[in-house]
Amino acid sequence: MSEYQLKEVSNPRLEKQFLDVVDLIYYNVPQWVRPLDVEINKVFDVNKNKRFLHGNAIRWILFDSQQHLCGRIAAFYDEFSSSSHQQPTGGVGFFECINNQEAANVLFDQAKKWLQLKGMQAMDGPVNFGNRDFFWGCLKEGFHRPLFNMPFNPGYYNELFTCYGFENYFNQYTYHVLISTESVSPIVHFKAERLKRDPKFTFSNYDKKSDHLIAAEFSEVFNKAWANFPGVRPISTGDATAIIHSLKPIIDPRLIILAHHQNQPIGFFIMIPDLNQIIGNFHGKMNWINRLRLLYGLKVQKKCSHVIGLIFGVIPEFQGKGIEAGLVKQFEENAIQKDFPYTDMEMNWIGDFNPTMMKLVEMIGGRIYKTHVTYRYLFDRTLPFERAAILDSNN
Numbered sequence: 001m002s003e004y005q006l007k008e009v010s011n012p013r014l015e016k017q018f019l020d021v022v023d024l025i026y027y028n029v030p031q032w033v034r035p036l037d038v039e040i041n042k043v044f045d046v047n048k049n050k051r052f053l054h055g056n057a058i059r060w061i062l063f064d065s066q067q068h069l070c071g072r073i074a075a076f077y078d079e080f081s082s083s084s085h086q087q088p089t090g091g092v093g094f095f096e097c098i099n100n101q102e103a104a105n106v107l108f109d110q111a112k113k114w115l116q117l118k119g120m121q122a123m124d125g126p127v128n129f130g131n132r133d134f135f136w137g138c139l140k141e142g143f144h145r146p147l148f149n150m151p152f153n154p155g156y157y158n159e160l161f162t163c164y165g166f167e168n169y170f171n172q173y174t175y176h177v178l179i180s181t182e183s184v185s186p187i188v189h190f191k192a193e194r195l196k197r198d199p200k201f202t203f204s205n206y207d208k209k210s211d212h213l214i215a216a217e218f219s220e221v222f223n224k225a226w227a228n229f230p231g232v233r234p235i236s237t238g239d240a241t242a243i244i245h246s247l248k249p250i251i252d253p254r255l256i257i258l259a260h261h262q263n264q265p266i267g268f269f270i271m272i273p274d275l276n277q278i279i280g281n282f283h284g285k286m287n288w289i290n291r292l293r294l295l296y297g298l299k300v301q302k303k304c305s306h307v308i309g310l311i312f313g314v315i316p317e318f319q320g321k322g323i324e325a326g327l328v329k330q331f332e333e334n335a336i337q338k339d340f341p342y343t344d345m346e347m348n349w350i351g352d353f354n355p356t357m358m359k360l361v362e363m364i365g366g367r368i369y370k371t372h373v374t375y376r377y378l379f380d381r382t383l384p385f386e387r388a389a390i391l392d393s394n395n
Helices: 012-026 037-044 101-117 156-164 186-196 208-225 237-250 288-300 323-335 355-363
Strands: 005-008 055-063 069-078 089-097 122-125 138-141 167-178 201-205 256-261 264-273 306-314 344-351 367-378
Touching: 005 101, 012 037, 012 055, 012 069, 012 089, 037 055, 055 101, 069 101, 089 101, 089 156, 101 122, 101 156, 138 156, 156 367, 167 355, 186 323, 201 323, 208 237, 208 264, 208 306, 237 264, 256 323, 264 323, 306 323, 344 355
Parallel strands: 089 122, 306 344
Antiparallel strands: 005 055, 055 069, 069 089, 122 367, 138 367, 167 344, 167 367, 201 256, 256 264, 264 306
């Protein structure tokens, strides 16, 4: 009989314990930044996460025989994402665990059992019950300070996953880019200058006065650009408006670049300041005092010298035609202004199944800085495992 006991998160006390497990794991890790509790809680809020309209999620906490916290895990599925794979595939995430395979197996077994009851035949992890932008992947290389809402974990987590039977479905790379004109390939400049001479193409910064229009354009480009990515849900204009509204307090218009062809949206480059440079001593709490501290540090003290390259997209019919270079050039022109406070960028979430994007980031001076892994576990252990298919750059 296992010495470990699971408790389903079913009340505020257990919800707090679910959040506080991280203090057990990272109490002596200086570069770790605790994610904001509010960011994690809204993932599991049926009123805030639209994935609950077509799916479900559950959380457990792990205790030992002395009732000491030992770990946590969440399991979830949504009908759209699960059906876009070769087999119905759910997810596990927000995994934390002591360095003990038996403890990890108890967590994985419980998640597997629940997902099987929901009709799933595989599970990916550690992933998010939401978009891929946040809380996705197991850090394997590059144990530097984490980006805002991106995973950080001990290296032994990879062994806990693989020893259970998970396999590498794909790698996600985070590239570090020094914000400098000297780091950008001359080819990028050549392509951008060629487009600049064509009046049909325009590149501009985000205009806060045009939120609804930009939300509509963002959803249009996103849904076209990511149509071939398995597991990526289309977003509505309403969803895009909500995203912009949630980011508005931290938006810097110079960090959102839009591309148009004859006034029609064809691409965008979205960055945000890395708030982890400010919230490191918030201990996960976003009360009114910390909210003021955040805004003061961001707007007045300008403590954020790093930005996160969050989303970069061009619709298929304009991919490979220099639009990517035009977006980079517009950002470069912003960056050479004297009042531009940012020095470094981390281009986040570039899958190894997307060699075209990897090549582009390398052309602007990027180098791989962190590697996260998305693992997959097939419930039928007799089936052959296949890694994520390489995206066809011609599609």
